[in-house]
Every structure is written in C-alpha cells, then in structure tokens.
Amino acid sequence: MIEIKQLTKIFEDERAVEDVSLTVHKGSIFGLLGSNGAGKTTLLKTMAGVYRADKGEVLLEGQPVYENPQSKQRMIFLADQPYFFAQTSIQQMAVFYRAIYPHWDEQRFQQMAQAFASIPLKRKLHRLSKGMQRQASLWLALSCKPDILILDEPIDGLDPVMRRQVKNLLFQEVADREMTVVISSHNLREIEDMCDHVGIMHQGRLLIEKELDDLKAASHKIQIAFRDPRHEQAISGLLDILHKEERGSVGTYIIKGTVERITEVVQTYQPYVFDVLPMTLEEIFIYEMGDAGYDVQPLLL
Amino acid sequence: MTFNHYFFNRGLWMHAWRQGGWIGVIYLLLMIFAGPMQLLISNSAYEYQNDPRVLDYMFKEDGEIAILFAFIMCILMAVFLMRYIQSKRAAEMFHSLPVRREQLFTVSLVSGLTMLIIPIWITALISGLMVGNLNHVVFTVDQVIDWAVSLTVISLFIFTFTLFVGMCIGQSILQIIVTVILFLLPSGLNFLYIRYFSRYLYGYYDEDSSSQFITGWSPIEKLLDVSANGFSQRDGWIYFIVSLVLIGLSYLLYKLRPTEKSTQPIVxxxxxxxxxxxxxxxxxxxxxxxxxxxxxxxxxxxxxxxxxxxxxxxxxxxxxxxxxxxxxxxxxxxxxxxxxxxxxxxPMSPLTGYETKVPVPSEVTSVYIGNDIRNDLPAYTTHGMDIEKLNPDMLSSDPDYIQSIVRLHSQVVKDQPDPGNRNDRNYYNVNEQVQIAYVLKDGSRLFRSYMIPKSDEYRSYLQEIQQSGEYKMAFYNLKALGKSDSAIKIRNPDIPKRHIYITQPSEIKQLNQLIIKEKLAVKNPKNNLIYGNTLAMVIQIYKGPYYSNEHYYSWDPQFKPTEQWLKEKGYWDLLVTKVEDISAIVIVPDERTQEEFAVVDYADLFKKYRGTPQQVIISNKNQINELLNRSETEGENADQSYILKLRFKDGTGAYRVLNKESITPDIYKILPK
Amino acid sequence: MFELDVRSRKPIYEQLMDKIKEMILYGILKPDEQLPSVRTLSGQLTVNPNTIQKAYRELEREGYIYSQAGKGSFVAPSQQQPGAAQLAEMKERLLKLFAEAIYLGFTKSDIEKLYQQTMEEQERGKSSD
Structure with a gap:
C-alpha cells in the first residue's frame, strides 16, 4: 500500500504538485490522468523517491521511500523516456539490474525473452526504436519482481499487439503476486481498460480519485420523452440529475444512481420514450467533474 | 542490507569503470610519456655531455607535463563519473534505484581515485625499474616515490575539487568551465587588479609579498611551476587536507541537492x-x-x-x-x-590609505632605495633567487639614511608629482624611477615605486640619499663584495681574450677592498661616467650549485691605487692595450641624430664613410698612443664625438669613443674635417 | 470463452457476473466445477485481475459460487435454496413484468406459453452436454 499524504512539490517558484493525498492499495492498478503539465510525472517521480517532497510524505507500507533503499528496492519507476547506459545491450543492462535489485529473477528474465522476441539480447539498445526501448525497460523492470511498478505514460507508442501483450504481462504480475501498478496517461482511452482506480490531476492538484466500476455504475445517460412536462419536475425531485439537454420533446439526462432505481422512478410516469444510452468513461468524468465545478473535457484528451 | 551490499554494489562499480576506465587508460599512457619517456629523452640528450644529468627531484625533468595531464584527466574523470547526476534521464534513473546517495557518491569517488592513482603507480614502477639503468640521468627510487606521492595528492585534489564543483553545478560543460576558472581565479583576479592598481594607485609596486601569496593559492599557476620549485611536502599536506574537506562538503551538498536540478546551471x-x-x-x-x-x-x-x-x-x-x-x-x-x-x-580608493602611507622612521628596521626592487632585493639561496626573502646586503639600517628616505617619500606622497605621459620619448629622461622597500619592526614590508621628476624640488632629497655611503653600498653591492672570496676575473674590454684571474685569497681581499674604496669615493653613483681606458672586473658575488651570478665592476682609470696595485703585482702589462698591439686606427665622425642612434651602429658608420674624406686612418705610433690614451672604452657618446676602430695585428678589432672634451690640439690636427 | 465489451457503460465485473450466471443457469458450468483462476481468466480476456476478483467475490456473495482457500472458486452445488430476499426480489420483478405485460395485452395463455418455452430451453441445455 502506498500512502501519499498532503504531498507538495515545488520547482523554483512553481507548485508542480500541491497538497495531494492518495492511497493506492496493494494489488490494484491505479491510473493517473491529466493533461501535459498537470503534475502527473512529478507526482510519480516523488512517489518513486526520485524527488524529495517539499511537504508531506510518501510511505510504502508505512516506511518512507525517499533515500530508503529498503522501500526503493521494492519499486521500479519507468520514465516516459527509458534510460540505458551508452552502448549497452539488454543483456548488459540485465547484469546491472541484477546487481542492484535483490529480488531480480533471472528465470523470469529468460522466460520473458519470448514475449519480447523483437528485442535481440545483444543488440545495442540505443539503436532500437522508442517503442522497443519502452518494451526493453518494462522487461527489465518486471524481471526485478517489483511490488510496485510506476509507469510514466508507458503505453503511448506501442502497437496494439504489443500493447495487449504488455497489458497481459502486467495483469499476470498483478494476479500472481499482487503487484501494484501506478500508471499515468494524458489520455483516458489509453488506460481505461487497464485500471481499476483512476485519479485526475489538474494544475498540481488531484481533482478526483475513484474506483472505475463505481464510477461506471454511478451515473447514467437516459433519453426520455415525458407524457407531461410536469413529470420532469416530479422526477427531478426524486433523482439526482447532473445534466440535462433537450432536443424537441426528447430530453437527454445524466442521472446519478443505479439503472434499476432510475428505471423504477421513470417508468411510473410511463413516458413515450425511455432509453438507457451507452456512456463512455470520458463522458462520466466530464459530468462528474462538471458537478464539482471543473470543465474537465480538455484535461482528458 | 549488509555492509557488503551497501558499499560494494557490483552494478554501480561496473558502471563507474565503464564510464571512467578509458580515461584511466589514457592517463596511464600520458603519465608514461610525462615520466619515464621524459627520462629517456633526457638520457639521450645528455649522451654527449661530459656530466650526467643529476636530478634533485623527478619534476625537474619537465614536470609540468605531468601536472598538465593530471589537470586535464582528473577533471575529465570527475565530469564523466558525475554524468549520472548532470544528465536528466540518467539522474532520474540512478536516483530511483534502491541505493542511497552516499553510496552513489562513494562509488564515483573511490572508483575515480582508483582509476587515477593506479596509472600513476604503474608509471612509478616503470620509472623505478629505470633507476640505475640510465647512463646519463641520475635519480633515485626515493625521488620516484616522491613523484608518485605528489601526483597522487595532486590528482586527489583536482579530482575532488571537480566533484565538489559538480555538486554545485548542474551541467557537465559548465562544471568544466567553472572548475578551470576557479583554479585560475586567484591569479587571474590578482593579475587584473595589479593592472588597475598600477594605473590608479600612486606609488603602486606590483610585486609585493601579498600578491605572491595570492598567486600561491592559484593551483594551476603554482603547479605549473613545479619543475623550478618542486612540490613541497607542506603543499602536499595542504592539498590533501583541502581534498578531505571537499569530499566532506560534497557528501553534504549531495544530500541537499535536489535531483531535478540536473541540467540547471547552478544547483x-x-x-x-x-x-x-x-x-x-x-x-x-x-x-x-x-x-x-x-x-x-x-x-x-x-x-x-x-x-x-x-x-x-x-x-x-x-x-x-x-x-x-x-x-x-x-x-x-x-x-x-x-x-x-x-x-x-x-581597493583603489583613498579608503585603503595605500597612496599616503609613509612609515615613521622609528618603525623601520631596514630600508632599500634604488630603481629595481625586483632585481636587487631578492635573496640568493642554493636554488638561486628567492623572491620571498630579502637580501640583507641590499638593506640598510642606518637611522640617518632611513630618515632621509622617509623625508623624500613624504614629500613625494604629499605632492604626488605628475611624471607626464609614459609613452613620451623623454619620460625616462625627465623622471627618475625610485623604488623604496621598507622592512618594518613588525616584520611586514612596504614596497613603493615612483617616477620622480628630475626637478629642483626633489634634487636635494635625491642627492642627499644618493651621495650617502649607504646608498653606494647597496648600489655597488659593496657589503657582499667585502665578504666575497670568489676569484676575480679582470678583462680588457678591447681584447676579450686578454684577461687574468686573481685567485689568491689575500690578493682577492686586497682587490676587493680597492674596489670598495674606489666606489665609495664616487661622488654620485647615479651620475658617474667613467672616462678613459677601463678594465672590467668580473666577480661572482653570489654563487650556488645551480646558478652563477656575475657582477661587473668597471674600474675608473682616475682611481690610481688600483692601477698601482696591478702594476705592483705585475698584472698591468698583461692586461692593458698597447701600441704594439695595434696596426692602425680608423677614425670617423659620429654625426648621428637622435633618431639614427638606435638604428645606425658603429659598423654602419664605418661603412658609410669608407673612402670619403671623413674617414682617416692613423698608423703613426705616437699618434696611436695619444689616441689610445684619450679615447674611452666605455662612456656616453656626447655630441660631435668620434668613433675609433682599433685594428689589432691579429686581425681582430674594437671600437672606442673619442669625446669632444678629450680632444687635444695634437689630436685635433689628425681628425677628419 | 466469452467476449466482454470493455467500453460498455456496464462495469466489466457486472458483465462478467452476468456471463457466468448465464453459464451456470444454462448448465454450461456444472455444480462443483472449478472456475478458471483469476490469473487464467485475466490472461484470456486481457482484463484487470482485480475486476475478475471482484466479479468472483460478488458471485460468491450472491451464492452462485463458493471458494476454497488455496484451491480456487467453484460453482455452487445448486440454486435450489435461493435466499428469501432473492425470492422476494424476484417476486417483485415478476409482478411488475406481469403488470406491464397485461397492460400491453398479454393473455394468461401467452404468459403460460412463455413459461413453457423457458422450461424447455433449460431442459435442452441440461441434456446437451
């Protein structure tokens, strides 16, 4: 379990992360969303003990992370641009990581060679494409058997086949060892099928942090054409309507609550039209956040 | 985590060796070039010399080369081993690893030092094996060890200094630039300030002890002087202790250094x-x-x-x-x-009181006045001039003398007379350079340099000083001469090969006393022209194993006791130019203008007048005798003088000057018209 | 085994629950049969194992499956003894549906036919494997 308590990180005069509190439970996959410059990377680097927090703290199982090898050997941070030593192959890098991380699993490293067959063991890493370098860094990271894997925008730049494979690799580790994954992206679509928890950052602050399934079940998009305009008044008293849009006699509503509850209430008025429409996660966010007073649309795409 | 895992993480060490190993290899090659190779070069250079080269320390053999290599390679080593902290991606990767900063720094420090020190000692081993095997260069194992220890300390210092700078700087290139600038800064600033002081501080003397002290702190300058001065144990300890302090500070700063400051100029x-x-x-x-x-x-x-x-x-x-x-x-x-x-x-303002400071006579222990402190005042030690120490022979403690110097000094400081434009042709004719050095009771020194106009206001002050015995003692270095027991070479200025050596101690003593007597009798040493047929006395007043310092005393023919003495001892006839030596004398007039003086020499004059009525050739023995007696081997060329070329029978020649005042009616008759 | 729509408005764990319930009801999964492990299913479906875990947890809570520590999850022996609450809920839903059907003009025989149809399908499903 990673606990972030009232974390603030200041660069020069700019507050890159401000008063963020967050708990990531063991074995969960946490997606951190936000536009460029929202503070995601800074938050991740502070979590990984790369940066020192100006205020607040980062704890791994109750132990501080910064300058604490005991905590840090259980976590691996993968930057958006992987770093390898000059003129090294993955095999040489593996020698380095093996010496650094006590939980390094040589067998696992060898096994994964199949999954990463496109990366020759002896080829110089800096000659590989960006996407392949990312895969290489993930390969090395997973071989270290970390309890916590922190990934800064890792999926961008991978082809769909590889993307699926990477996801599977992560899922295996999560299923097998309850590895915790923290993953950032500036695009919700990139990670919505991976995470169980998501948080959105904006201007250094964590605006919202939710379990994805709760979020999906929490609000619904419904089209209704009432027999009597007064019925609308009646249901708005009974249901929590986040958003309303009318096109002719048909209204589109975003309503909080379970489908069952909404159906029950609406059906009592026997409307002409009653449809539950599919709603993307983005839309859910947009309305959830709009409810909290944020215009979130530009933050997610 | 065990101690072993903590400090001897194989991955980190291997990485450090990959980063810096090549520098270590190059360092080894450079050291071999700077050490054993130089010895071999020296060995072959001395092959055809009578005496072998005996080294008193290894740096003697172009030691600067080794120091220069040490500077370059140690700075490079530190910069490469600290790349991980300066490059953004590397910094983030390394600081996400489960190792503490102390460990990262320890690995850089220890591996860097190892890679720098091993080459030095391999080189030392090679040099050590050469001891006794070179026929023309003599050196010892102790000297080799001393060389290696010195270079080890120097490498340690440069390396840790660069690491320390790197902790404060976030860019590798800037790290190099700042390191080099800081190494040069003390002497650089000193150099710049001295230029300004000499322009703006009235009476500024630009090489006093305090600036020497500052230059000593500029490691590059100090170390690049190593073949002349060696590397002292005291300096070694200072560098070693400073290095330890820098290491401590680096650990501390690393703890404080935020990772995100990589690529920032100043952390x-x-x-x-x-x-x-x-x-x-x-x-x-x-x-x-x-x-x-x-x-x-x-x-x-x-x-x-x-x-x-x-x-x-x-x-x-x-x-x-x-x-x-x-x-x-x-x-x-x-x-x-x-x-x-x-x-x-x-520093240049009146606030410092530099310009107006004149010591109270009672505070002065000894004093020097002359026109060249730098040349006159340093003491001679076994290795030659030592600018840190003063030559007691040049200093006077005579209270009256001190009084008169302070009087002059006070007057000059009060008036601050304007010497005019330095680029003016007459600048050095109308002014007199006067440099004063005081040693004060508290042991400190006060040096000043003035250009004093040769005007009536100061003439009396200057004469009082310059006509005193104390001044003459220093001017002619008579104190040292009185103590000297060196052989005296007496040379005829016309005929270089005609010379004798006075080697008997009693004779040396007598002749020295005669010179002292002669020089003390000079009325005004600053304005004393010797007329007539002089003899040059060459004496090594100060001598050491590695240098010789020759003093010339021109005998004034007017001072007869010396002539008397030389005749008594039978040396006179062995020395002087005689009529029988000469086949003829050629005379031409010297009508050069001021401008021509510098560009037209005697040979040109004779070429110019060859075959013209202005050229006269004398071969009459009486006339030759007369000309020899009246002309001068030394002396200033006054207007309308004549130049004589003595043609010796052995085919050699010599020039002499015949001044207007020396022309007798007999000579006048034979001169070209 | 089955397809999931990861972008659906319906939470994935609910989709999973529905599929598994369906397979139990249609007898595709027999009582005491072991369900695929979280890891296997996650790999097959490329779904976050936590989501699968959650679906299994919910199914267990609803009595469709049971788990044995260290062994995995198994289909519950039968659905013969559904809980009283579950029965009440179903009764409610049926009543509502019947009301709606009657309103739309369904007759008693229509509803009886539908009941018959459902029973036959279930029989067929049981005998088919």
Missing part, C-alpha cells in the same frame, strides 16, 4: 548572487583592461561595458535562455553593478 540558489558578482566583476575588469590597453582612455566606459556584458552572460546562463530582457534584469543589473563597482573602486 543551489544561494550561489546565484556569487555567480553573478563573479562573472560581472571578471568581465568588467577584463574587458575594461582591453579597452584601456587599446585606447588608453575612457576607462570607466570600458569597465561598464564589460560589466554589462558579464552580467547579461551570467543572467543568460542562469536562466538558460537568451531572452532575459525584462524589468527584473535591469533592477538586477543596477544592484550588481553597484556591488561590482564598489569591489573595483574600494
């Missing part, structure tokens, strides 16, 4: 003002000096231009952009401008 904000002041000051002084040197005027304008350029540069480096022009810039420029202006002005 710790509180160094920013220091950086701005430093760059602005150096730039103002340097560009100011250029302007002043080239244009000779508008000093303040040049300094301001330099300051502005420096401040802009500093600001651009700090902000990492060329777009720095905003309100904040101008405010900062004024603020730092004032600070830098004060830093430049205050």
């Amino acid at each position: 710790f904000r509180y160094f920013n003002p220091l950086f701005r002041v430093g760059v602005t000051l150096c730039s103002a002084l340097l560009i100011g000096l250029y302007g002043i040197t080239f244009f000779g005027k508008w000093d303040i304008v040049w300094c301001i231009i330099g300051g502005v350029i420096g401040y802009l540069a500093a600001e651009m480096v700090l902000r990492k952009t060329r777009h720095v022009f905003d309100r904040k810039l101008w405010i900062g420029m004024v603020f730092y401008g004032v600070i830098v202006a004060l830093l430049i002005y205050i």
Whole structure:
C-alpha cells in the first residue's frame, strides 16, 4: 500500500504538485490522468523517491521511500523516456539490474525473452526504436519482481499487439503476486481498460480519485420523452440529475444512481420514450467533474 | 542490507569503470610519456655531455607535463563519473534505484581515485625499474616515490575539487568551465587588479609579498611551476587536507541537492548572487583592461561595458535562455553593478590609505632605495633567487639614511608629482624611477615605486640619499663584495681574450677592498661616467650549485691605487692595450641624430664613410698612443664625438669613443674635417 | 470463452457476473466445477485481475459460487435454496413484468406459453452436454 499524504512539490517558484493525498492499495492498478503539465510525472517521480517532497510524505507500507533503499528496492519507476547506459545491450543492462535489485529473477528474465522476441539480447539498445526501448525497460523492470511498478505514460507508442501483450504481462504480475501498478496517461482511452482506480490531476492538484466500476455504475445517460412536462419536475425531485439537454420533446439526462432505481422512478410516469444510452468513461468524468465545478473535457484528451 | 551490499554494489562499480576506465587508460599512457619517456629523452640528450644529468627531484625533468595531464584527466574523470547526476534521464534513473546517495557518491569517488592513482603507480614502477639503468640521468627510487606521492595528492585534489564543483553545478560543460576558472581565479583576479592598481594607485609596486601569496593559492599557476620549485611536502599536506574537506562538503551538498536540478546551471540558489558578482566583476575588469590597453582612455566606459556584458552572460546562463530582457534584469543589473563597482573602486580608493602611507622612521628596521626592487632585493639561496626573502646586503639600517628616505617619500606622497605621459620619448629622461622597500619592526614590508621628476624640488632629497655611503653600498653591492672570496676575473674590454684571474685569497681581499674604496669615493653613483681606458672586473658575488651570478665592476682609470696595485703585482702589462698591439686606427665622425642612434651602429658608420674624406686612418705610433690614451672604452657618446676602430695585428678589432672634451690640439690636427 | 465489451457503460465485473450466471443457469458450468483462476481468466480476456476478483467475490456473495482457500472458486452445488430476499426480489420483478405485460395485452395463455418455452430451453441445455 502506498500512502501519499498532503504531498507538495515545488520547482523554483512553481507548485508542480500541491497538497495531494492518495492511497493506492496493494494489488490494484491505479491510473493517473491529466493533461501535459498537470503534475502527473512529478507526482510519480516523488512517489518513486526520485524527488524529495517539499511537504508531506510518501510511505510504502508505512516506511518512507525517499533515500530508503529498503522501500526503493521494492519499486521500479519507468520514465516516459527509458534510460540505458551508452552502448549497452539488454543483456548488459540485465547484469546491472541484477546487481542492484535483490529480488531480480533471472528465470523470469529468460522466460520473458519470448514475449519480447523483437528485442535481440545483444543488440545495442540505443539503436532500437522508442517503442522497443519502452518494451526493453518494462522487461527489465518486471524481471526485478517489483511490488510496485510506476509507469510514466508507458503505453503511448506501442502497437496494439504489443500493447495487449504488455497489458497481459502486467495483469499476470498483478494476479500472481499482487503487484501494484501506478500508471499515468494524458489520455483516458489509453488506460481505461487497464485500471481499476483512476485519479485526475489538474494544475498540481488531484481533482478526483475513484474506483472505475463505481464510477461506471454511478451515473447514467437516459433519453426520455415525458407524457407531461410536469413529470420532469416530479422526477427531478426524486433523482439526482447532473445534466440535462433537450432536443424537441426528447430530453437527454445524466442521472446519478443505479439503472434499476432510475428505471423504477421513470417508468411510473410511463413516458413515450425511455432509453438507457451507452456512456463512455470520458463522458462520466466530464459530468462528474462538471458537478464539482471543473470543465474537465480538455484535461482528458 | 549488509555492509557488503551497501558499499560494494557490483552494478554501480561496473558502471563507474565503464564510464571512467578509458580515461584511466589514457592517463596511464600520458603519465608514461610525462615520466619515464621524459627520462629517456633526457638520457639521450645528455649522451654527449661530459656530466650526467643529476636530478634533485623527478619534476625537474619537465614536470609540468605531468601536472598538465593530471589537470586535464582528473577533471575529465570527475565530469564523466558525475554524468549520472548532470544528465536528466540518467539522474532520474540512478536516483530511483534502491541505493542511497552516499553510496552513489562513494562509488564515483573511490572508483575515480582508483582509476587515477593506479596509472600513476604503474608509471612509478616503470620509472623505478629505470633507476640505475640510465647512463646519463641520475635519480633515485626515493625521488620516484616522491613523484608518485605528489601526483597522487595532486590528482586527489583536482579530482575532488571537480566533484565538489559538480555538486554545485548542474551541467557537465559548465562544471568544466567553472572548475578551470576557479583554479585560475586567484591569479587571474590578482593579475587584473595589479593592472588597475598600477594605473590608479600612486606609488603602486606590483610585486609585493601579498600578491605572491595570492598567486600561491592559484593551483594551476603554482603547479605549473613545479619543475623550478618542486612540490613541497607542506603543499602536499595542504592539498590533501583541502581534498578531505571537499569530499566532506560534497557528501553534504549531495544530500541537499535536489535531483531535478540536473541540467540547471547552478544547483543551489544561494550561489546565484556569487555567480553573478563573479562573472560581472571578471568581465568588467577584463574587458575594461582591453579597452584601456587599446585606447588608453575612457576607462570607466570600458569597465561598464564589460560589466554589462558579464552580467547579461551570467543572467543568460542562469536562466538558460537568451531572452532575459525584462524589468527584473535591469533592477538586477543596477544592484550588481553597484556591488561590482564598489569591489573595483574600494581597493583603489583613498579608503585603503595605500597612496599616503609613509612609515615613521622609528618603525623601520631596514630600508632599500634604488630603481629595481625586483632585481636587487631578492635573496640568493642554493636554488638561486628567492623572491620571498630579502637580501640583507641590499638593506640598510642606518637611522640617518632611513630618515632621509622617509623625508623624500613624504614629500613625494604629499605632492604626488605628475611624471607626464609614459609613452613620451623623454619620460625616462625627465623622471627618475625610485623604488623604496621598507622592512618594518613588525616584520611586514612596504614596497613603493615612483617616477620622480628630475626637478629642483626633489634634487636635494635625491642627492642627499644618493651621495650617502649607504646608498653606494647597496648600489655597488659593496657589503657582499667585502665578504666575497670568489676569484676575480679582470678583462680588457678591447681584447676579450686578454684577461687574468686573481685567485689568491689575500690578493682577492686586497682587490676587493680597492674596489670598495674606489666606489665609495664616487661622488654620485647615479651620475658617474667613467672616462678613459677601463678594465672590467668580473666577480661572482653570489654563487650556488645551480646558478652563477656575475657582477661587473668597471674600474675608473682616475682611481690610481688600483692601477698601482696591478702594476705592483705585475698584472698591468698583461692586461692593458698597447701600441704594439695595434696596426692602425680608423677614425670617423659620429654625426648621428637622435633618431639614427638606435638604428645606425658603429659598423654602419664605418661603412658609410669608407673612402670619403671623413674617414682617416692613423698608423703613426705616437699618434696611436695619444689616441689610445684619450679615447674611452666605455662612456656616453656626447655630441660631435668620434668613433675609433682599433685594428689589432691579429686581425681582430674594437671600437672606442673619442669625446669632444678629450680632444687635444695634437689630436685635433689628425681628425677628419 | 466469452467476449466482454470493455467500453460498455456496464462495469466489466457486472458483465462478467452476468456471463457466468448465464453459464451456470444454462448448465454450461456444472455444480462443483472449478472456475478458471483469476490469473487464467485475466490472461484470456486481457482484463484487470482485480475486476475478475471482484466479479468472483460478488458471485460468491450472491451464492452462485463458493471458494476454497488455496484451491480456487467453484460453482455452487445448486440454486435450489435461493435466499428469501432473492425470492422476494424476484417476486417483485415478476409482478411488475406481469403488470406491464397485461397492460400491453398479454393473455394468461401467452404468459403460460412463455413459461413453457423457458422450461424447455433449460431442459435442452441440461441434456446437451
């Protein structure tokens, strides 16, 4: 379990992360969303003990992370641009990581060679494409058997086949060892099928942090054409309507609550039209956040 | 985690060796070149010399080469091993690893030192094996060990210094630049300030002990002097202790250093003002000096231009952009401008009291006055001149003498007379360079240098001093002469090969006393021309195993006791030029103008008048005798004098001057018209 | 085994629950049969294992499956003894549906036919494997 308590990180005069509190439970996959410059990377680097927090703290199982090898050997941070030593192959890098991380699993490293067959063991890493370098860094990271894997925008730049494979690799580790994954992206679509928890950052602050399934079940998009305009008044008293849009006699509503509850209430008025429409996660966010007073649309795409 | 895992992490060590190993290999090759190779070169150079080369220390053999290599490679080693902290991606990767900063730094420090020290000791081993195997260079194992220990300490110092700078700087290139600048800074600033002091401080003498002290702190300058002075144990300890302090500070700063500061020019904000002041000051002084040197005027304008350029540069480096022009810039420029202006002005201002300071006579233990402190005053030790020590033979403690010097000094300081433009042709004719050195009761020294106009206001002061015995003692170095037991070479200036050596101690003593007597009898040493047929006395007053210092005394033919003595001892006839030596004398007039003086020499004159009526050739023995007696081997060429060329029977020749005052009616008759 | 729509408005764990319930009801999964492990299913479906875990947890809570520590999850023996609450809920839903059907003009025989149809399908499903 990673606990972030009232974390603030200041660069020069700019507050890159401000008063963020967050708990990531063991074995969960946490997606951190936000536009460029929202503070995601800074938050991740502070979590990984790369940066020192100006205020607040980062704890791994109750132990501080910064300058604490005991905590840090259980976590691996993968930057958006992987770093390898000059003129090294993955095999040489593996020698380095093996010496650094006590939980390094040589067998696992060898096994994964199949999954990463496109990366020759002896080829110089800096000659590989960006996407392949990312895969290489993930390969090395997973071989270290970390309890916590922190990934800064890792999926961008991978082809769909590889993307699926990477996801599977992560899922295996999560299923097998309850590895915790923290993953950032500036695009919700990139990670919505991976995470169980998501948080959105904006201007250094964590605006919202939710379990994805709760979020999906929490609000619904419904089209209704009432027999009597007064019925609308009646249901708005009974249901929590986040958003309303009318096109002719048909209204589109975003309503909080379970489908069952909404159906029950609406059906009592026997409307002409009653449809539950599919709603993307983005839309859910947009309305959830709009409810909290944020215009979130530009933050997610 | 075990201690072993903590400090001996194989991965980190391997990485460090990959980063710096090649530097270590190059260092080894360079050291072999600087050490054993130089010995071999020296060995073959001395092959055809009578005596082998005996080294008193290894650096003697172009030791600067080794030092220079040490500077380059140690700086490079530190910079490469610290790349992981300066490059953003590397810094983030390394600081995400489960290792503490102490461990990362320890690995860099220890592996870097190992890679630097091993080459030195391999080289030392090679040199050690050469001891006794070279036929023409003599050195010992102890000297080799001393060389290796010295280089080890020097490498340690340069390496740790660069690491320390790297902790404060976030860019590798800037780390190199700042390291080199800091190494040069003490002597660089000293050099610049001295230029300004000599221009603005009345009476400034530019090489007093305090500036020597500062130069001593400039490691590059000090170390690049190593073949002349060696590397003292005291310096070794200082460098070693400073290195330890730097290592401690580096560990501390690393703890404080934020990871995100990689690629930032200055890591710790509180160094920013220091950086701005430093760059602005150096730039103002340097560009100011250029302007002043080239244009000779508008000093303040040049300094301001330099300051502005420096401040802009500093600001651009700090902000990492060329777009720095905003309100904040101008405010900062004024603020730092004032600070830098004060830093430049205050040392040259009356606040220091430098210009008006004249010691009270009772505080003075000894004094020197003359025209060249640098040449006259240093003491001679076994290795030659030692500028740190003063030569007691040149100093006087005579209270009256001190009084009269202080009187002159006070008057000069009070008047601050303007000597005129230095570039003026007559500058050195109308002024007299007077340098004064006091040793005070508290042991401190006070050195001043003045150009005093040769006018009535100061003549009496100067004469009082210059006609005193104390002045003559120093001027002719008579104190040392009185103690000297060196052989005296007496030479005929006309015929170089005609010389004798006085080697008997009693004779040496007698002749020395005669010289002292002669010189003390001189009325005014500053204005004493010797007329007639002089003899040159060459004496090694100061001598050491590695140098010889020859003093020339021209005998004044008017001082008869010496002539008497030489005749008594039978040396006279062995020395002087006689009529029988000469086949003929050629005479031409010297009508050169002031301008021609420097470019037309005697040979040109004789060429010019060859075959003309202005050239006269004398072969009459009586006339030759007369000319020999009246002409001078030494002396100033007055207007309308004549030049004589003595043609010796052995085919050699010599020039003499015949001055107007010396022309007798008999001679006048034979001169060209 | 089955397809999931990861972008659906319906939470994935609910989709999973529905599928598994369906397979139990249609007898595709027999009582005491072991369900695929979280890891296997996650790999097959490329779904976050936590989501699968959650679906299994919910199914267990609803009595469709049971788990044995260290062994995995198994289909519950039968659905013969559904809980009283579950029965009440179903009764409610049926009543509502019947009301709606009657309103739309369904007759008693229509509803009886539908009941018959459902029973036959279930029989067929049981005998088919």
